[in-house]
Amino acid sequence: MRSEKVIAMSDVKQVAGQRIQPAHCDDHGPFEQRVTVLLGREIVGRCPECERKERTEREAKQRAEDIRIKREAMAKKLGAALIPKRFADRTLDNYQVEHEGQRKALAFCRRYVAAFAEIERTGRCLMLLGQPGTGKTHLGAAMANDLMRATSATAVYRTVGSILQSIRATYDRNNEQSEADILSSLIEPSLLVLDEVGVSKEQPSDFELTTLFAIINGRYEQMRPTVVISNLSGDQLPLAMGERCVDRLREGGGVVVPFDWESQRGKEGF
Numbered sequence: 001m002r003s004e005k006v007i008a009m010s011d012v013k014q015v016a017g018q019r020i021q022p023a024h025c026d027d028h029g030p031f032e033q034r035v036t037v038l039l040g041r042e043i044v045g046r047c048p049e050c051e052r053k054e055r056t057e058r059e060a061k062q063r064a065e066d067i068r069i070k071r072e073a074m075a076k077k078l079g080a081a082l083i084p085k086r087f088a089d090r091t092l093d094n095y096q097v098e099h100e101g102q103r104k105a106l107a108f109c110r111r112y113v114a115a116f117a118e119i120e121r122t123g124r125c126l127m128l129l130g131q132p133g134t135g136k137t138h139l140g141a142a143m144a145n146d147l148m149r150a151t152s153a154t155a156v157y158r159t160v161g162s163i164l165q166s167i168r169a170t171y172d173r174n175n176e177q178s179e180a181d182i183l184s185s186l187i188e189p190s191l192l193v194l195d196e197v198g199v200s201k202e203q204p205s206d207f208e209l210t211t212l213f214a215i216i217n218g219r220y221e222q223m224r225p226t227v228v229i230s231n232l233s234g235d236q237l238p239l240a241m242g243e244r245c246v247d248r249l250r251e252g253g254g255v256v257v258p259f260d261w262e263s264q265r266g267k268e269g270f
């Protein structure tokens with residue numbers, strides 16, 4: 001014996017070749033079921049809520065797949081992960097706050113990530129400047145990681161040294177990446193975190209200055225924000241990356257976050 005409820009003929013409507021009858025979904029309750037007869041076969045409509053839910057899930061899956069493909073294409077051009085494995089576990093939540101300076105810096109970085117939709121429109125840059133060992137790298141990598149976890153943005157973390165090295169490596173004929181590939185993989189991402197600016201303490205070479213300008217100016221022209229991390233002060237930065245670069249970083253309301261407290265490194269044990 002069939003367990004379905006008997007449908008009273010008075011509840012069944014005929015609309016444009018379709019029969020509409022009351023039905024019941026276990027998850028969503030009663031709904032109007034459409035039955036179409038096609039070539040002598042009945043095609044029974046499903047619960048519209050169930051269909052809507054499945055469509056939403058399908059679209060979310062497709063979006064996630066599109067993001068994955070975009071990030072993989074970028075990583076392929078770079079010849080490595082967008083964020084090096086070493087920094088993949090850095091998040092804003094696991095940044096250790098031990099005093100007021102760090103609390104302020106963290107709050108600033110949180111606001112930057114939270115307002116990123118707006119920052120993407122203005123291209124506003126951020127400069128984390130100050131003493132070594134104050135957690136600037138952690139915060140920079142964390143912003144990139146958190147953005148990629150929470151949004152469809154693409155973010156790349158690189159040190160200046162690693163960029164110069166990977167561009168030099170493209171001069172080898174057997175290298176799969178070209179210099180243009182690497183430059184575009186640093187200009188295309190929604191966010192670039194550029195660490196260890198001016199770390200060498202030496203006068204930067206023309207190659208270094210030209211490369212930095214190509215990246216910073218390329219991003220500036222696309223109105224894409226860059227986070228620059230350096231142990232130098234705002235006054236010293238032009239010596240390390242060139243006046244023109246620093247001008248580009250400051251335009252559009254670039255902000256300096258000072259890390260002007262003493263290093264925490266080596267304070268816990270030996």
Ligand SMILES: [Zn+2]
Pocket residue numbers: 025026027028029047048049050051
């Ligand atoms: Zn349903």
